[in-house]
Amino acid sequence: MSSLTLEYLGYIAPEYTSVDSERFNALKDIAADFVNNSVFGGKTRYAQALYIAHILKIGERGGASGTVVSEKVGDVSKNYSDPNKSMSIGSDGLGDTSYGRQYLAVRKSVVRTPII
Numbered sequence: 001m002s003s004l005t006l007e008y009l010g011y012i013a014p015e016y017t018s019v020d021s022e023r024f025n026a027l028k029d030i031a032a033d034f035v036n037n038s039v040f041g042g043k044t045r046y047a048q049a050l051y052i053a054h055i056l057k058i059g060e061r062g063g064a065s066g067t068v069v070s071e072k073v074g075d076v077s078k079n080y081s082d083p084n085k086s087m088s089i090g091s092d093g094l095g096d097t098s099y100g101r102q103y104l105a106v107r108k109s110v111v112r113t114p115i116i
Contacts, residue, residue, distance in 0.1 A: 004028055004048045012046070013053035013099060027052045040110050047106045053099035 002008075006024050010017035019027075031048040040047045094100030 002045055004031070004045045004052075008045060009049045009052060012049040013056070016053060016056050019056065024052075027055055030055070040106070043106050043110055047103055050099050050103035050106065054094060054097045054103060057097040057099055058093070 006017065006019065006021065009019070009024070028048065031051040035044055035047045035051055037044045094104050
């Protein structure tokens with residue numbers, strides 16, 4: 001598996017190419033705790049990049065969760081839905097950003113559930 005780099009993160013989330021390396025490395029360590037290579041295999045680097053982009057997007061919102069339901073450009077305004085409505089059980093708020101939703105799709109594609 002190739003190591004996750006800031007350059008690779010830029011391919012996934014171009015708006016985050018200017019993240020300073022210290023912050024990126026800290027987020028990379030956090031993502032490694034949630035995205036295990038033994039589970040994600042060849043999709044690990046991609047999943048880690050999505051996870052980091054999700055954290056950064058939530059950070060832009062000042063930690064506010066919930067999906068953006070309206071946006072105004074002149075005089076900048078954003079409104080968020082009720083985070084409890086957008087968050088499915090077990091998603092840990094990952095449904096609140098497009099990056100988190102993509103991460104969930106990747107996770108779903110690699111996690112096998114037993115058939116009973």
